[in-house]
Amino acid sequence: MIGASRLGFMYNRPANRGYKKNVLVFYDPLTAGPGGDTDYYNSGDINPATNIYPVIQAREATLGFTTSLVQSYADLNTLNLSQFAHIWDIGYASPYLTNPNNPTNKLFGYLQSGGAMFILGENSDLGVRDDAIDTFVTSMGGGNVVRSLTEYTYSAAVTVQPEFLIANSSNSIVFGKPGTFTSLGTGTAMTSAFTGSEYVAAMWETGSLIGAPSGAIISVLDVNFFVGFNQNYSFIDNLCLALNTK
Numbered sequence: 001m002i003g004a005s006r007l008g009f010m011y012n013r014p015a016n017r018g019y020k021k022n023v024l025v026f027y028d029p030l031t032a033g034p035g036g037d038t039d040y041y042n043s044g045d046i047n048p049a050t051n052i053y054p055v056i057q058a059r060e061a062t063l064g065f066t067t068s069l070v071q072s073y074a075d076l077n078t079l080n081l082s083q084f085a086h087i088w089d090i091g092y093a094s095p096y097l098t099n100p101n102n103p104t105n106k107l108f109g110y111l112q113s114g115g116a117m118f119i120l121g122e123n124s125d126l127g128v129r130d131d132a133i134d135t136f137v138t139s140m141g142g143g144n145v146v147r148s149l150t151e152y153t154y155s156a157a158v159t160v161q162p163e164f165l166i167a168n169s170s171n172s173i174v175f176g177k178p179g180t181f182t183s184l185g186t187g188t189a190m191t192s193a194f195t196g197s198e199y200v201a202a203m204w205e206t207g208s209l210i211g212a213p214s215g216a217i218i219s220v221l222d223v224n225f226f227v228g229f230n231q232n233y234s235f236i237d238n239l240c241l242a243l244n245t246k
Contacts, residue, residue, distance in 0.1 A: 143185020
């Protein structure tokens with residue numbers, strides 16, 4: 001059922017989220033990289049525009065969506081976000097609060113009007129960005145959201161939970177050197193634990209954000225499933241449709 005809550009009935013139904021076909025992908029070039037690097041994306045690591053966006057663009061296209069890329073918070077703040085079925089923040093080293101064009105209020109408004117967004121994070125080396133995710137979700141009424149400060153240096157295969165197998169039934173994904181959540185608040189773990197009771201991917205579904213009951217957020221604290229050896233199209237496709245239906 002398009003727009004249904006996880007409670008199984010129409011609860012604060014998203015504003016036509018299931019019928020819109022435009023998708024926004026954005027990030028800001030001002031970063032908080034390891035060692036205080038404010039130009040991290042151009043320092044030899046994964047670049048959101050050239051490495052991540054084309055993958056999302058291709059996967060969304062297979063599902064019938066058309067994507068647009070915005071490469072600054074300043075430009076994001078000028079947009080009417082209501083035209084987008086869902087949005088992706090792929091700036092895994094781009095914080096919110098310390099940016100002169102802080103997009104928090106814009107994103108709050110979008111979620112409160114029934115939007116759904118993905119927020120990409122990373123391991124504890126990118127702690128300033130990940131702090132922004134904790135703060136953002138908690139301030140939207142997502143409960144007590146906390147990350148581990150442990151820097152994991154290994155990879156692990158986990159299993160995607162059945163409720164998030166929407167586009168396909170491929171339930172295995174490898175997360176490589178990710179960050180983890182130790183507390184999800186009102187969120188739901190999207191996979192089995194990476195280690196102990198710590199999770200890399202979580203969703204705050206429709207009805208779980210007190211400040212935006214018709215909105216939804218997904219956050220994954222790992223970049224590597226977009227590129228390289230751990231690239232996983234099936235998981236990305238399931239993220240796309242989870243954003244649009246849950």
